[in-house]
Amino acid sequence: MYVYDDFDEKFVRERAAQFRDQVERRLSGQLEEAQFRPLRLMNGVYLQLHAYMLRVAVPYGTLSSRQLRQLSMIASKYDKGYGHFTTRQNIQFNWPQLKDIPDILDDLADVGMHAIQTSGNCIRNVTSDQWSGVAADEVADPRPYAELMRQWSSLHPEFSYLPRKFKIAITGAVSDRAAIAFHDIGLQLLKNSDGEIGFRVLVGGGLGRTPMVAKQIRDFISFDDLLPYLVAILRAYNIEGRRDNKYKARIKILVHEKGIDDFRARVDDIFEGLDKEKLRAPKGEIERISKFFELPAYETLEENSPELAEARAANASFNAFVNRNVATHKKPGYSIVNISLKPIGGIPGDATSSQMDVVADLADQYSFGEIRVSHEQNLVLAHVKQSDLFTLWQRLREAELETANIGAITDMITCPGLDYCTLATARSIPIAQKISEKFADQSRQDLIGDLKIKISGCINACGHHHAGHIGILGLDKKGEEYYQITLGGSGDENAAVGDILGPGFSADEVAGAVDVLVDRYIELRESKSESFLDVVKRVGLEPFKEALYADH
């Protein structure tokens, strides 16, 4: 993975020192809160319901074991001993003191990390596929390009005060695990007929109160033109994006109001006039970065490990774990291990300091010291030998990290909701916990198969409810929390926004309603291989509405 050179380190240290000075000026009253707010946001510092929250960037979801140990240290030293992994592959600390944050940023800089642009109306942390580099269906590894964009977007002088936040996601695979169609810019790595690397460019996707699937603005842009083309899109947005209403300020609204063809023409016009040579990545830079992402020194192994087959046959729980959490690696004899942060009844995405330490140790022992964070709020060890899986699983079990539910109904994306967030209109975490408990039975989860539930505690949709096969949106009706259910959303390469089923449910009713929907699905499916989403697509909402509201 990428390691800072002297230049990167100097940059991040200076940035931390700059923020230390800003915090001092704020604490001494030289800086008003209104002036300080955008500065702290651009360093990842939010003011939540009960305390400041610090969001630390995990660029494209990749961490070294050393970095994860440092996050664990920060969680114990400055917080309450845990951290929360987010849908943008970042980690949030919920209880730091403002006065400590400059020290935390220094601690982060010690391991080549920062909190730059994890909030604010600027270009946010670039996200990517958590299986980058090892997925069987990958055209090319997107991480070098993501790192290049991380550098290019850091403290960009022209694009630090945009109309609204700006999120870029990139995937190198055919199956989209990075939800690129729900980003301001989505990039899909491609090779053209000459074998040249380039990008399919989507623009104007997003969730929030106006969910939109991104539209294609270019079918192929060459690597050389990538940064100039991003400048053209951002300049068009910075100049023309709406600033009169923050709910209409994202690029998706501009693209929607202008129409994709007019927007493309505007971008092309800017693009043509740019001094592209100056805006391109420095010569040799992508090659320099790419070297850090060369695959580790794998052993030559058999396609299928006999030890693994034996252990699976002997241990049903382990077998369930392998079925659910282990994915095919492109290298024979290796596998991708997904570690669920969704224990039954737990808080989705939370990890304690000791769990982080365990994962860091396991990464060192079994996965070349590298960890990934997925946008579905889980962790990944991307290079595990099949023959090590059983031992690894036992170690995970000791740390209560063995939950076998990746992609299953209890592997929910959930925003922090009203338990933490000032924007929330309802709680999300207790809803997730109730659903999780209702579907705790492993055999029932296996019977249901792949089903993605996504829960947001307000219309801003941080829990991606629009993209959930079952989406749950928490709202407030005269001081009472109630929950609207949508069906048929999807965040993959067939991105779709879910449709609202009907009247909402109280906090006590939601898990029961989900139960009814799932039972209906089991009745409706033609075979076990027909997924929940497939059934919704085939039969529409009516049979589900009937099941839910027949008694009402």
Add this chain to the structure above:
Amino acid sequence: MPIIKNGQFVEDGWVTLEEGAAVPVEGDVIIPLEVALADVTALDGRTGKTALLISNDVDVEDHAELIAKADMVVLMLPAFTDGRAYSQAMVLIEELDYKNELRIKGDVLVDQALHMVRCGFDSFDSNHEIDLEVWNKALHKMSTTYQRTYEGDLQVRS
């Protein structure tokens, strides 16, 4: 409020044209773009220097000809959170090849000063009382950058 230039307060010889006033022949005058557009010939007969004051919703490319004749362009920053002037500046410099003084006026604060310099602004007219020491310090908090724009003394990733 004095103008900041090259890290110093300077006496500003420019006078901003008052609303409704006619464009004078003499003197160094800052003229709102709308006034200049209404009577382009009045500019040609001037003996003093002319600056254009351009609000942040203007597409500067539409006024290339006028801008080419201006001795100074003043871009507006009604709120420091509104970053349109940064892109206007880049378009002026990169697309229109504008080379004269480029000023930013309004909610100019020390913590955005470096961004402004890096987008090509070279004089600053702030609504606030600026502490020059803090201003100059803020300009030198970073010595590194990843973008090639107006990098000045900054070390650029190469």
